[in-house]
Structure formats: C-alpha cells, structure tokens
Amino acid sequence: MDANLPAPAPSRRSFLRSAVTVASGMSAAVAALSPLKELDSSDLPTLDEFLQKHYLELGPGEMQAALERIRNEVKKRWDVDAVVRDVRPKEGVEFVYALNLSRCIGCRRCVHACVAENNQSRSPELQYIRVLEMPRGTIDMERGNHHYDRPTVPDALHYYMPVQCHQCANPPCTKVCPVEATWTESDGITVIDYDWCIGCRYCEAACPYWARRFNFVEPEIPSEDLNPEMSYLSNRPRAKGVMEKCTFCLHRTREGKLPACLEACPVGARKFGNILDPESEVAKILREKRVFVLKEDVGTLPRFFYYFDERYPRPADEEAVALGTEGAK
C-alpha cells in the first residue's frame, strides 16, 4: 500500500539542511581553487616547453628547436638578440678550481662578476659565491660572517673564504633529485636541466656547501644587464620555481676561457684549469702547495681546493690568532 503513495515532499528543514551543505561544499571548493586566480601566462609553460624531452634525450634537431625557442623567449621578454648554444665537454679535460686563502682579500668582485655573467636574478639578487669572513686561526665555518660591510677590506683580524659549488666527484645533490634533472658531466661539472627541474629543493638540502639557489620569485634582470652569450646548461634565463647553481661558467671554460669569477679577482687568488694536464696551474698547486678541501669528512670529493702560501702576506697578529683559537676550546 505504501509503495503506491507518492514520495513525501521534503520538509522545509531537510531542504534547508541539504542546501546549506551543498553551498558550503561548493564554497570550500572555490576557496581551494582561488590561488589559481594568481596564475598568469608567465606561470604556465608553453606547449613546446611542456612537451620538451630531458636534455640527455634530445636529438640534434630537437636541441636546435629548443635553442630556437629559448632565443625567441629572450627576444620577446627582454628584446635582446641572444646567442644560445649547447656547449659540450671536451675529451681529456677535468676541471679543478683552486683558491689561495693567503691572497683573498674579501672584496666580493667575484660574487658580482658571477651575477653579471650568469644572468642571475638581480632582485632579489641570487649569488652563487658567498664570501665568509672568518676569524684568523680557525676554519670553523659556524664562526664565519657573510654580511661583513667594512669601509675597506681586508681586515687584519680576519681572513676570507669564498665558497661556491665544489663540483664534487661524489655529489650528494644529484643523488637526491627525484626526476634526474641534475647530473655530473664528463668534465666534472654538475649541471641542471632547468626545464626538467620540478623545484622540490631536495638538492639544496643535500648540498653540504649550500651551493644551490632557488628562484622563489620570477627572476628580474634589466635588459641592459642581460648577458646575451648563453648556453643551455649554464646561464640562459631561469624561470620561477627552479634551482640553479655555479657551473664553472661552462659556456666559457669549455671553450678555453676562464670563469668570470677568476677574471674579476684582483689579487689572483683564484686558479682554474685541467687537472689531467700535469703542466696546468692547478696540477702544480695540488703537487706543491698545502691544499685542503672543505668538509672532507662528508666524503663528497670536491673539485674545489683551498691552498696557502708559505708566508701569509699580512703580518701575523697574536691577538687575531688568539681570537680564532678561543672558539675551539
């Protein structure tokens, strides 16, 4: 008998209850999606960018197309005619960097030459090289200061220790990358495919030298400051949300030139070369000088060495040495 009756009309109460539930559910969905309003066209990859393969899988034609795409993007955004190339490692070359701690005066010329060469964001300014001002008598990096701002350097009580990517032979950063967007090339340079990086920042966390930088915001570079000599794996413009790092200026060094930081060093504290050539400056330094690597105990096998001269050019100051050893007690 009941089955023949029409369904009872919903009561006012149950109607209101379902209506409010649906409305709040929909508004929650709207709220969750509302950050999408912030997206503009620069946040979304173009179709070519989206479909592009990993650097190591690009065929010659595909590479040319990718370089052409980068060239067009630079032209569109900065109105600069860039030369974008893909520079490959040379046979029989393994790069090594050596830095003379007795000579560095902490002037930060290297830091800014690097920014100018490698098209880092200027605001906020990403710097691959950080110079630590350290009390003399210790190599405890916890006691270094990045933010020294003196009228003139060097300070008699301190020495200066620039740190950048050490291009490790056993790099922790490449092992943690979940998408294999970073790897070490045959000449020892660890590189990033900026189009493949997903911005998870695992590599930044893995690096014991804090050598990797993340683009938290869209990098901003004035067109007149843009370096038009670009290469795919080094200094082409990066997007928001990707990692970047020092590449020993591979677009320069793979063609025989010296890195920009070295050319800018006024005191000649920086030395660069091919360790497989026994006559190179770096080979001589490793043979003849007192050399050490940073954080040797973590087993990264850096290709970046620090060395000393026989005599420190600035006279030893007992007060300064006491200053350094005090913290080690």
Add this chain to the structure above:
Amino acid sequence: MRFLIPATFLALAAVFVLDARRGVALPIPPAAGVTKADLHLGPPRAALADPPTIQNGAFRQTCSECHALFPSPEVPRNPLLQHTHVVLDHGLNDRCYNCHSRENRDVLVKHGGETLPFERAPELCAQCHGTVFRDWQGGTHGRTTGSWVTDAPEQRRLKCTECHDPHSPAYPRMQPLPGPNTLRMGPQEAEPHHGPTENPLEKWKAPHAAASATHTEEH
C-alpha cells in the same frame, strides 16, 4: 549547533577568496645595482713602456734625458723632493739605486751590477722574493688571464708591476662590493655581532651566537 560547521566553511571561503585577491607581498630586497664598471676588470695597474717615458708639456722624454742633466743625491730623502707622486714604502729596500741604475735611468740594475730592461722587472724582484717568483713562474702566484689552456696564445700572466706598485708593493685595500641579500641568508644588516639576530640561520642558536659575538668583533 549543526549550522556552525557550514558557517565556518563559508567564513573560511570568504577569507581565502578575499585574501588571495590581495596577493602575497614577498619582502624582495632591491637590486644591489653593481655595474660592470664597479668590477674594475683588467690589470690593476698600467704597465710601463720600456724604456719608461714621461709627458713633459709637448715632449715625451725618457728618464735618462733629464737625469743626464741633473745628478741625483747619493742618499735619497723620504719623502722625495722630486718624483713627489712616489710613495716609498718597500720595507728596508729604501734606496733608489738598489733597483735603478746609477748611470742609465732607462734600465734597472741587479745586485751584481748587471742591468735589466724594465720589461724584465720580475727578475729584479726575484733577487729578494724568491719563493714568490718561483710561484709566479709556475702560475700559482699572481693573475693569469685569457685562457686556462697551458701555453695558449690567449693566456697571459700579469707581471709583478702590473699588480704591485714597486715603490710600495703591499696590495692596496679596497671597498667590498655588497654582500648577499637572499631571504635565506637574512637581511643585510643582520650581522651576527650586532646583538639578537634576524638571520634565520642564526636564530636557532641565538644564545650561543650572542656569546660568540663578543670575541668575533669587539676588538
């Protein structure tokens, strides 16, 4: 009571939507504004011609042209009466004729009396600075520019006097360019020795940092 749950959702939705419209203001520090000119690329000092010349009014003369007419005192005074631009601060080496030839001012002289053109000045410096000269020959002291390839034609090693003033050879002090300003490195003014720090890397060990601050800077 049951209406509180959807009401909360609605309120949250309103807050999220309105807030997202305003956008997120990141504390982006301004650009440092360092230009290529601030980097002073190239050799720190201009190399002298060999023999060195001086512009005297309309005439360009070598050193010996004047010194043939005006004899110099045996023991130089410091500060010098002539060549007043020269600041003589080379330690014990404060006699002109230790390096300059008494007879011919267009050449240098070694300790044994052998003369050297100005172009070969490093050999003169090597008499006292042997270890540095050895390092310079091997390329481990001084500036090498142009190329890392051994013996490449572009490779050039700067000579002693292209970086050092031979009369006061200590390398001059200079003003440092601006330091890091990325978010993770903390604000520029947050130096660890300036009391409680804003630097996110320092915050976790603030008591320790305050203790070590006294002996990093207060001297």
